[in-house]
Amino acid sequence: MTTAPARHRTENPSLAGRFRPLEPLFKGMLLASLALAVLFLVVLLSYVVTEGWDRLDPRLWENFPSKLYPERAGAQSAIVGTIYVIALTGAFCVPIGVMTAIYLEEYADGSRWWNRMIELNIQNLAGVPSIVYGILGLGVIARGLDLGRTLLTASLTLSLLVLPVVIIAAREAIRAVPGSIRQASLALGATPWQTIARQVLPAAVPGIATGVILALSRAIGEAAPLLLLGAVTHITFNPSGITDSYTVLPIQIFNWTKQPEAEFHTLASAAIVILLFILLAMNSVAIWVRNRYQKRW
Amino acid sequence: MTTTSSRLSTSQGVPVTGRPGGAGPVQPTVVNDAVEGPFDLVDTVFEVADVSVFYGDYEAVRNVDMKIGKRRITAMIGPSGCGKSTLLRCFNRMNDLIPGTRLGGKITFHGEDLYGDHVDPIEVRRRIGMVFQKPNPFPKSIYDNIAYGPRVNGVKRGLDDLVEEALVGAALWDEVKDKLKQNALALSGGQQQRLCIARTIAVKPEVILMDEPCSALDPIATAKIEDLMQNLTRDYTIVIVTHNMQQAARVSHRTAFFTADVDREGVRHGRLVEYDETSKLFTTPSDERTEAYITGRFG
């Protein structure tokens, strides 16, 4: 019989194994790294909530930004602007993204160089820094197409920015629809498009919706490209059309952060809480859609 | 030859009740002989002439010649990898969907080249339906599953009658008539497969191709499908791929035995070894490879 102390000695005839100090140490280090990430998240969230707590009141969504009176300042124009920008961005990037995904998954012959180029290009675009999209928006959309620094320019630019995300998510959702469904449809004499429109897309909708919501939540938090597209100016009115000037929450947060006064930092925190709340709501919807409509193939 | 028939009877696990003519599995040839005439008197639906099928550079099926008769059940049997499913999928051009697939030789359908330039594969599939190995109903209601084929073919009126007719034809009507709006995925495996057959006949094809239609089903469900196939021969030509020799012996009029030849470079190619009336192929095969296979010495 092996006794407990013998376990720590080297020669051990039983299968109990010897104590290897490096094993728990290694595992402990891995866990500590994860714990650090979790801790960071907890600190960040509690910091912005406690910082912004005093200003988390109706002034924030009832009033407009003010540079002189932090106690009166609000973010209504930024909240409304965010909603406009996201709605427009979704309207542009969802059809284009889903159509691209359908083309690549259902029609494109992967052995053709142009189809491979389209794929590679999308992968590359997914890694282009967002500020470069700002330059694109500035050079081509705002100046080239002469749309100016408007809501429309911002939405078009953000659409191009999140397009790769939408495409990649939609492709995954389409790929998850089993091939047997396509074969069944085609064997009944359906055309390729009938098969896609009546079988593949309906089955892929939950996956596509989840991906689209996640892509749009990326667009909501995006500020860098909009810095180049005129969202910086201090906007004290809600946009009423797509050619209006605008601001959005991340830009408003950026502006308040730049102010030296502590009151503005409190405001920025409060606005961050609102922004994170919107993101949380969107992600909850995405998770709900995913769980509710998950297919049982 | 007695070894063959005794093997068939002992390994037979399928209940025989309800079989048309009360034919037991021991004498499958009785059923077949009842409807089978000399092959030359039967109209030819498909004529396969020196057909080879390629996936890219790989030749999956090599130099097959055969004729498939009208309103007959033709079975294709053989070990896995012998190319029987590949050939089946050429009959309604489902192989077109796999990039790099190429056909050598010629398949005609009523004398018309199935791979001719003018031929529309979608039209082909409307005339030549297919039932797959695994039941694959659409994740929709029973009704919508059946109505799908007519709908994509532009039928708008009289769908209710079509659906009923197809379900009756597939011997499923009595089981589902009260729950047509229910999701088809809630049906049992055997019911799903009969639904898939009903879905196929709702398009009113001339031929039904079946790719191992019972391999995912239990014996009782299998027996029902086999009965159904016998009834369907009144209107349809059926080509069935099966890895179950007994099934081929029970249901088919003619049987084609395929095997995989290994060439000098070690590459496998599907070949047609023997094609004959089922009763003859299973009792007096002319090729020793066929005999080896049906007596279980190989495959």
Next chain:
Amino acid sequence: MASASAGSAAGSSLRRSRPRYGEAVIKGLLLAAALVSVATTVGIVASLLPPALRFFGEVGFGEFFGGTEWTPLFKPPSYGVLPLITATLTTTALAISVAVPIGLAAATYLSEYATPRTRKVLKPVLEVLAGIPTVVYGFFALTFFTPLLRDLWPGSGEGPEIFNGLSAGLIMGVMIVPTVASLSEDAMSAVPQSLRQGAYALGSTRRLVSIRVVLPAALSGIVAAIVLAISRAVGETMIVAIAAGLKPEFTLNPLQAMQTMTGYIAAAGEGDLPVASFDYTTIFAVGLLLFVLTFAMNFLSIRLVRKYREVYE
């Protein structure tokens, strides 16, 4: 049934029963949509190149890449991009020094140690970290982390300035952890189970299997993750624009304020520079440099990922 019998069926029976122009039109539309992303790349190049060429027409490559002063708006202006590059290098190096160890550790834990249940809890945490807008990270770096660093700075030394590369770089590292973790975990999960089983059969411990079997086998995927992480750090804008400062300094000292390439583009783009002005072209010159750098890194990363996919999938 089936009126068409042999011989009587005309040769046209398998022709298209009705025309289907719609199918071709739809395919064309879908292809057109797919080409939007190609047009995006073309648009990026088209928006960068002409102004950048105008810039390089006046400022030589030697001055641009050799000069240590970046003061385009001063009189006389100086167009040496090195200060922006050293700032980018500093913040990126700091970010990578945080993101790679933590990200790799997280990936190793998730891939080799975690039960399905712990994965289910921990993966969303990383996803949340990836979903927080970068402006929030920037705010946190400037108003929480920098003051904390200054309070805790050991000894009597100066400590970090209000705006500094240290705080921005470290916080950016946390932002990039999910990128490293999720790509590395993909690569580790793609390592075939048989390799691990072989090692376990020889009496290896979990730690040794992780370090000696899985890590080397997943190496190209992990390198791809790190390259992509570098690319993201180089391209990240809001954190450095908020927390690193606006002062282009030719230094690698992270305690100082510094301006990165992205930080300059943001600051210059924010001000409404006249289109016709030469100053306006500086945005595009720096932008082109940024685009070329990140593009090359993304390309490398994609190639590396393909490599491990080819080996194991």
